[in-house]
Structure formats: C-alpha cells, structure tokens
Amino acid sequence: MLQIAEIYKSIQGEGEFTGTSSVFVRTTGCNLRCWFCDTPFTSWEPEGEQQSIDHVLSQVAELEVEHVVVTGGEPLLLPDIVPLTAELRSRGHFVTLETAGTVFRAATTDLMSISPKLANSTPGVDRSPAWSKRHEELRHRPVVIRSLIAEPRYQLKFVIDVPTDVAQVEEWLVEFPEIDRGRVWLMPQATTREELSAKTDWIEAAAMENGFQFTSRLHIEQYGNARGY
Ligand code: SF4
Numbered sequence: 001m002l003q004i005a006e007i008y009k010s011i012q013g014e015g016e017f018t019g020t021s022s023v024f025v026r027t028t029g030c031n032l033r034c035w036f037c038d039t040p041f042t043s044w045e046p047e048g049e050q051q052s053i054d055h056v057l058s059q060v061a062e063l064e065v066e067h068v069v070v071t072g073g074e075p076l077l078l079p080d081i082v083p084l085t086a087e088l089r090s091r092g093h094f095v096t097l098e099t100a101g102t103v104f105r106a107a108t109t110d111l112m113s114i115s116p117k118l119a120n121s122t123p124g125v126d127r128s129p130a131w132s133k134r135h136e137e138l139r140h141r142p143v144v145i146r147s148l149i150a151e152p153r154y155q156l157k158f159v160i161d162v163p164t165d166v167a168q169v170e171e172w173l174v175e176f177p178e179i180d181r182g183r184v185w186l187m188p189q190a191t192t193r194e195e196l197s198a199k200t201d202w203i204e205a206a207a208m209e210n211g212f213q214f215t216s217r218l219h220i221e222q223y224g225n226a227r228g229y
Pocket of ligand 1 (some may be wrong): 032034040072
C-alpha cells in the first residue's frame with residue numbers, strides 16, 4: 001500500500017525535463033521538515049489516503065502520459081515504491097523519482113532526481129524544537145547519496161534562498177568529487193511568483209559562474225504553487 005496525497009497530470013516544472021508533460025504521483029509523509037516546504041500537506045500537515053499499487057497504476061493509465069514523476073513527501077520511505085516503479089517502467093513509462101536523498105530503496109528509475117537539503121532548510125526552534133533537531137540530524141546522509149548517484153542517470157537540485165547558499169552547495173560537493181557538476185541545478189526557494197522573480201537573475205548568474213545549471217520553477221511561474229498543477 002502507498003499513502004498517496006494526489007495523482008494528477010501537469011508539466012514538469014524543474015530540472016532536466018522542465019516543460020515535459022507528466023503524471024505526478026505524490027506520496028505523503030516525510031522524514032524531514034524543511035521550513036520552506038512547498039508541499040506541507042505531505043510533511044507538516046500530512047494528508048492523503050492508503051491506495052493499492054493497482055489503484056495507483058490504473059489512475060496513471062487513465063491519464064495516458066509517458067513521463068511519470070514519483071514525488072512526495074519522501075517517496076522512498078514507502079517499501080511499495082519499489083514494485084510500483086518497476087511496474088511503471090515495464091508498462092513503458094519514463095520514471096523520474098524525486099527524493100531528498102536521506103533514504104535508499106532500490107527503485108526503478110530513468111532519472112533519479114535528488115534534492116539534498118542544506119543547513120538553510122532546517123526549521124527554527126521557534127517553529128518546532130523537536131523537528132529542528134530531528135531535521136538537522138537526518139538531512140545529510142552521504143551513504144544514501146552515494147547509492148542514489150550510482151543510478152545511470154541522476155540530477156541534483158539545490159534550493160537557493162540567499163547568496164551564501166551557493167557556497168554551501170560548493171562545500172557539500174567537496175565530499176562527492178565523483179559528482180558531475182553539469183548535473184547540479186540551482187533553483188530559487190520560492191512559493192510565489194514574486195519570490196521567484198526576485199531571485200531568478202542572481203541565482204541564474206551564480207549558476208553560470210560556478211558551472212552549474214539553473215532551473216526555474218515553471219509550475220510556480222504559471223500557477224503560483226496551487227495544488228494539482
Ligand atoms: S524534504 Fe521535501 S517534502 Fe520533505 S519537508 Fe523538505 S521540501 Fe517538504
């Protein structure tokens with residue numbers, strides 16, 4: 001069984017396949033609590049319902065789209081992600097799996113999309129002392145990252161809020177010399193069009209300067225982070 005928040009058709013808004021028509025299978029439940037989480041209904045206030053793998057597959061089939069993005073929350077918390085992704089691939093789908101990179105399972109993917117959480121993601125103790133501590137303890141798991149980047153195709157997306165965050169990305173990468181910088185994407189921390197627009201120019205320039213890719217967040221540009229888009 002899988003705890004599912006929503007299944008819907010939209011366009012991929014971030015990273016290598018930006019603009020690609022995709023079905024999003026969003027699981028609910030997360031072991032982290034980023035202060036800027038753009039899907040709090042999967043983390044801070046989790047919603048959703050238990051669904052069988054067959055039920056998920058039938059909803060995906062009805063939408064008739066090749067690309068499927070399995071996202072969350074943290075989808076790799078759920079053991080049934082392994083048979084779900086294998087079955088999606090066997091049905092001819094291109095499977096992207098989005099993870100924060102703190103849990104490993106042998107999912108079947110065409111693109112492993114990892115969004116490691118930097119120190120800039122940790123919630124303040126004023127919001128939740130327990131989650132502030134737990135998030136900080138769990139957010140960086142080098143062994144898991146190494147297993148995930150062993151997948152044939154991967155990308156790393158870092159959420160950038162302020163200019164000093166770019167230096168944090170560089171520090172993070174020192175531990176992983178095997179990572180191809182061309183697969184590293186910087187994207188603005190934003191949940192509104194206004195925030196996105198205010199950060200785009202300087203983050204794009206910083207990405208170019210450091211040999212990274214820049215990704216906007218198309219779904220926020222177009223829909224302002226509304227649910228189901
Ligand atoms: S890892 Fe993702 S789903 Fe979990 S709290 Fe952070 S942004 Fe939200």
